[in-house]
Amino acid sequence: MENQPPPFFKRGPAPLALLSFYVALSVALLVVDARLQALEVLRQALSLFTQPLQQLAHLPAHSIASAGDYFVSLTHLREENARLQQARMEKATTVLRTQQLEAENERLRKLLGVKERQHARGQVAQILYTARDPYTRRIVIDRGQQDQVVAGLPVIDDAGVVGQVTRVFPFVAEVTLITDKEQAVPVQIVRTGQRSVVFGLGNGQLELRFLPANADVQNGDELVTSGLDGIFLPGFPVARVVHVERDTSYSFARIFCMPLAGVENFSEVMVLEQRPPVALPAEIAQPGREAKALKSASVRKKRPRRE
Structure with missing residues (x-):
């Protein structure tokens, strides 16, 4: 093996x-x-x-x-x-x-015995969307009739005046911006104190109207609410003058302004409360009383005295 x-x-x-x-x-x-x-x-x-x-x-x-x-x-x-x-x-x-x-x-x-200025109060609202009409400048907020919102209330943001409530629904409200063509706000020039009215142009700008061609208006002048309309409290920033056109052939100057508030780019606004009505004196509130008093006085003067 x-x-x-x-x-x-x-x-x-x-x-x-x-x-x-x-x-x-x-x-x-x-x-x-x-x-x-x-x-x-x-x-x-x-x-x-x-x-x-x-x-x-x-x-x-x-x-x-x-x-x-x-x-x-x-x-x-x-x-x-x-x-x-x-x-x-x-x-x-x-x-x-x-x-x-x-x-x-x-x-x-x-x-001086002057009445103190009213304090601004309101409620914060969220912007939902813009209006569907491309020829208007309007937005819709999430506050309506259930939140005591009524037509005519002013709307502001942290920089100035935004617009005014124009239509109210149960749960939402429509706000017309100050840049809309149908919106007007009485304003006052801070530097000079002149009063006028600013109108929207529909393109994001404003125009200050009814000022003469030789008015003392300069680029950079700030406009604030005058409070003469009884809606906006006085002193809220509105716009700033950016261009002034003076033509001697026209009686008024063309003054273009830009809004100070975030009119086209904001998300939250504040809807101010309605201003209380101004109490008028009795003579102005009831003019007939003064007329009756003057008439009765004249009648007494015409009556002959009894001897």
């Missing part, structure tokens, strides 16, 4: 056979998983073990990115805080002087 030494390396199946077997097994698993979703449970079970490992592997990169974002945000916050502190200090003197002037104004009014 021939005695052969055992092989140094134990040889198994051929490499080509192993490759073919694993390829066939992989294809079979892919087909079974695609058709029957048989490996979904196994995949979910494996994800329970692999997910912590993935998070642990990404932890250094996430830590570095989070640290960078933290320092960048901290720098931005410090810069913004410094800007806000500087702006607050710059406006502090103006605010303090404004408060002092308001207190002095109230004391002078009480001293």
